[in-house]
Amino acid sequence: MVNENDAEASFVPMSSAPDKWLRKEHLPHIWCPGCGIGTILRQVIEQFTKLGWKNDDVVFVTGIGCTGRASGYVNAQTLHTIHGRALPTATGIKMARPDMHVVAMLGDGDGVGIGGNHFIHAAKRNIGVTAIVVNNRIYGMTGGQVSPTTPQGSKSTTTPYGNVEPSMDVCKLALGAGATFVARVHTANPVYVGQIIGRALQHDGFAVVEVLSQCPTYFGRFNGMPDPVQMLQWFKENTFMAKSPEDEKEGKIPIGVFKDDKTTPELSKSYRNLWEA
C-alpha cells in the first residue's frame, strides 16, 4: 500500500514556477486527462522562471480552442482573444510596447487554419512575438473535427472515411513566410520542449515553436491510439532529429531547430528608427 504522505510528496512541484506563474485559484484546468497542453504550458512557465521575467512584463495572448484557454491560467497580463486573431493582437501590443515579452500560444486550427494569414504576415514582419503552436492535429474544443494539420487518411468526426486532403506543415509555412526562429518539438520529450521554447522566448524576432501534442480524446480515439501513452510512443517512433541515421528518416517528421536567424531586424524596434529621422 502506498503511504499517503509519499504519494503527496511525489506531486510536490520541482520548481517554484507554478506558484509564480499559475493562477492556482482557477485550477483544475478544463483540459481532458492525458492532454498535452498542460505539459507544454508547464514548460513555458518553467522557462519564464528560468529567464527571471516578471509577471507584469509578460503579455500572454491566445485565441480560441483548447489551447486558447491557456491564457486564463497564466499569471501574467493575459488576453483570450477571438478565433485566429491572437497574432495581430500580439502585433499591436508589441508595436506599442517593445519592452514587453509578448507570447502567443495557438492551436493548429487557430494558428494556421482561421488565423493562417495572420501567421504568415507575423512571420513576414518579423514582429517580436513568440508563437507556440500546439499541434494536436484536430479541432478538440468543438468535438474532434478535421484540422489543417490532420494527416491525410486520418479520421475525425468530419472525415469519417479518412482525411482526403493533404495536411499542412506548420514549420515549412513559417520558414516560407520568413519567421526568423523555427523549431518543432513533441510532448514525449518535455525537457527538450522547454529548452527550445526557452530559446524561442529569447529570440528577438518572430519565433515559431510547433509542439506536436496528443489529443487522446479525439485524435487518438479515432485513430487507434486512445491511450495518451500510445500517442507519445507514436511521436517517439515517427519523428527524427538531424543527427538520426538516414535510414530512420523515411516517412517521418523532422524535429529540432530549423532556423535561428539573429540578423534580421525586429519590427517594433526598426519602426522606431522612423521616430528619430
Added chain:
Amino acid sequence: MNRIVMGDVACAMGAIDAGLRFYAGYPITPSSEIAETLSEMLPKHQGIYLQMEDEIGSIMAVIGASYAGFPAMTATSGPGFSLMQEAIGYAAMAEIPITIVNVMRAGPSTGLATQIGEGDLMQAIWGTHGDHPVAVFSPGNVREFYIYTQKALYWAEKLRMPTIVLADEVVGHMRQNVDFPEPIVIPERTLPNVPPEKYLPYATENGDVMPLPPLGKGYTWHVTGSAHTENGFPTIRPDKVKELLDRLNTKVQRHRNELIEYETFMLEDAETLVISFASMGRVSKGVVSELREQGYKVGLIRPFTMWPFFKDELSNIVSNVHPKKIVVPEINYGQLRLLVEWALKGFDIPVIGVNLVNGDLIPPEMIEEAILHG
C-alpha cells in the same frame, strides 16, 4: 488659420491632434487617404502606422495597441467594415477602447467602390452579434469629420467601448476651406486607485468600469470575449452574466445626454421637418435654406450622433414645432427613416423617405419635391 483640406485628411489631422498613437488598416476606397496621411504623420508624433494583411488583422492590432496604452483607430469602408464586425463585439465585451472610421460607399458587397452610399447605418449600430454598446457619430462636412473623429476617440477611451465614425465618400473626398477648432484630447490613462492585489479589472466606479491600467505597473489581469465576472475570468453563472450584460447594455444610455449631438436649422414655425445625416444632411441644408428664401416653412435637423439616437430630443422638438410632415433623405432604402419612425411612435405625422442609391448624391430637386408635394 483656415486651410483647404480633404475630408479624409481632416479625419487624420483630427486623430493626430486628439493624441492618436496607433493606426492599423487595410487599403480600401474611399478611406485610403486616411491611412496615407497617418502613415506620414504618426511617426512624427511617436506613433505607429501598420498596414495589416486584412481588416480583421487591422482591428485586432488596434485592440492590442489600445490595450497596451496607445490610443488607436482604424479606417475602412463597407467590405472592410463587414470583416471587422466580430472584433467590434470583442472590444465591446472586453471593454477596450477603439475607434473605427467607416467612409461609406454604396453596397452591398463590392457595390460601387468609388461612389457614395449611406447604407451602413444599421450595421454600425447593430452589426456585431449579440446586444452590445457602441456610439456612432456622423459628420456631414470636412470640419465635422475632424471634430467627430476626435469625439469618437475621446468617448471610446472614456467609456471603454468601440466608437464608430460614419462618414461617406463625399465627406471623405470633398475639399473645403476649414477653420479648425481647438482639439478635443483623448484622456490619459491613470493607475487604478487600488493596489494590484485588490484590482478587479471589471469592477465599477459610479456605474462605469474602472480605467485600464498601463502595462508593466504591477497589475496583471485577464481579458476575454467570454462572459466574465468583475475579476475578468469566464463565468456561466446566470447572475454574473446578467450583471455584466446589463452594465454593458446600459453604458450608452447612461451617458446619452453627453453623447447626443445634433444641429437644428430654421425650425421655427416649420411645417415640414427634414431629418438627414452625413452628406445628405449637408445637401438637405442647402435645399431648406433655399426654400425658406422662397417663403416655404421648412426646417432641418442634422443628427451628428446616430447612436444613441436622439429619440427624446426629437420627440420634444416635434411636440413644440408641430410639423405636418417629416422628410428623410438618405442614400439607402430607409435606415434613418426607421429610427425616426421609432422615435416618433405615437405621433400621427407622416414620415416620407427620399431614397436613391445609384452612386450619386440625391439631387436637391428630389428633396424639394418631397418637401413641397410629398
